[in-house]
């Protein structure tokens with residue numbers, strides 16, 4: 001039984017294999033019926049648009065069925081049922097569980113009580129491994145994951161997509177620039193681990209100093225829901241913004257990614273520039289999650 005909890009659980013060969021598989025799925029026009037008769041449970045204890053709908057689309061394209069618990073207020077969670085019990089019960093109904101939860105470590109805990117594979121679709125500020133797969137997939141469509149410089153901009157403290165992506169990038173030969181305002185910097189333990197893995201990481205607070213060196217710019221939203229109070233959020237809100245003027249100083253082939261949703265951190269005028277790849281990135285969720293579901297349930 002294969003759980004997908006952290007991107008750390010993958011080797012580089014496994015990541016490459018999955019992404020190659022996703023590519024074949026996309027090239028083959030998403031054909032397949034391999035999961036007919038199988039059931040995927042979606043348990044989302046936090047809001048989601050792309051992750052949830054793309055998992056549903058992936059399962060539908062593979063001929064499978066979905067069941068879901070989306071309105072936590074209408075479930076026995078409000079009666080005080082534990083996550084462990086919920087997972088034990090849903091394991092009896094479905095062939096795999098996709099879980100999003102506000103608590104870091106929730107997916108790892110769920111995997112201990114599940115008798116079917118658990119896929120972590122985001123655990124608090126922890127990890128979001130399937131997002132990382134589609135982030136890598138999108139980069140690979142444009143650039144080799146070798147010898148390039150990748151800027152991570154925004155809420156690097158609470159952003160789980162950044163935490164997963166940073167670990168994955170350390171398996172490749174790339175340089176990372178962590179660009180964040182004070183208070184949103186990449187946690188020191190992540191930086192330490194990256195350096196131990198011999199990845200070059202540089203920290204910046206001003207994007208304009210480094211924009212000209214980047215091949216990829218990965219922008220993130222400030223994770224307001226993770227802040228202890230409103231004042232600390234407002235002290236950093238709207239503290240960075242990607243504009244056409246900023247990108248004019250970038251390389252012609254620079255690609256801009258964002259896991260979405262976006263608030264004000266990317267100027268809508270960027271959308272029509274060739275740099276903007278975030279909607280393509282969101283679309284790539286389908287072949288990537290199809291490959292992942294086949295791997296986990298096939």
Ligand code: NCD
Nearest residue numbers: 050051122161221259260261
């Ligand atoms: C991200 C998440 O939930 O971590 N969204 C996503 O899955 N595409 C990013 C975010 O919410 O900012």
